[in-house]
Amino acid sequence: MKVLKIIFMILLIILVADIIYIMSGQKKETILTDSVALLKIEGVVLDSNEFIKTMDKYKNNHRVKAFIIQINSPGGVIGPTQQIYRYLKDVKVPVYAAMDSVAASGGYYIAAACKKIYTLPGTLTGSIGVMLQLSNFKELLDKIGINVTTIKSGRYKDIGSPYKDISDDEKMILQETIDDLYSQFINDIKDNRQIDNETLSQYADGRVFTGSKAVNLGFADKIGTAEDAFNDLKKVLGNPNLKLYKHEKEKKIIEKLFDKLPFKVRSLLGDEKFYYLYSL
Secondary structure (H helix, E strand, O other): OOOOOOOOHHHHHHHHHHHHHHHOOOOOOOOOOOOOEEEEEEOOOOOOHHHHHHHHHOOOOOOOEEEEEEEEEOOOHHHHHHHHHHHHOOOOOOEEEEEEEEEOHHHHHHHHOOOOEEEEEEEEEEOOOOOOOOOOHHOOOOOOOOOOOOOOOOOOOOOOOOOOOOOOHHHHHHHHHHHHHHHHHHHHHHHHHHHHHHHHHHHHOEEEHHHHHHHHHHHOOEEHHHHHHHHHHHHOOOOOEEEEEEEEOOOOOHHHHHHHHHHHHHHHHOOOOEEOOOOO
């Protein structure tokens, strides 16, 4: 009963937070002069819908001549990450990336879709790879006398279940999936960056490296900030009068709380997905 009360309280808090957020509304502003729109991607990427919806609004505004995507993210779930990547690839005006403190794994994946990548010298980037972490509660459940019975339609339907030990053939299946997802990551980098295969093979092994090293290796183009990207865009577009319009998005309370949870805690809460993610 105590557990049910806790779950009920959490759901109630989430509901109230969402109602407050909806009632507060979004600040609506109109771009009245030729501008470069700056949008941010922050925290773990769990969803792509809101970002794409916001981009659509600015993309259809004839006053927006280019975009800067400021990234401060360790990456996230593969589906939303790839959706954002493919969306940015199809934008007709120039899109530059400005990597902030962290733009690793899926954060770098998104940056790779942009025409040019700016980075701070101390930005943590790279971490190119795929990760799946599975929890196993079997030994704990055995000790307290709880048995879980699974009725399934196929041999591998409960693959990765926390209620049983994983078999060697299940590990092999998951490894094949991870290898496929990794190949997709690598191929998308190859499509956008002029990086030789030897360098890509050496540094796309999950390791993290700095922004300055990223520039030296060809993973990024230039040391600089979003402001530097904006100044260069004014020159590229031949319009010194461009304004920088910064879109500010207020996160929902529940998003802020979830972002602060360590990755391992989210995994224990059942957040077991394939990730392009750099995890400290």
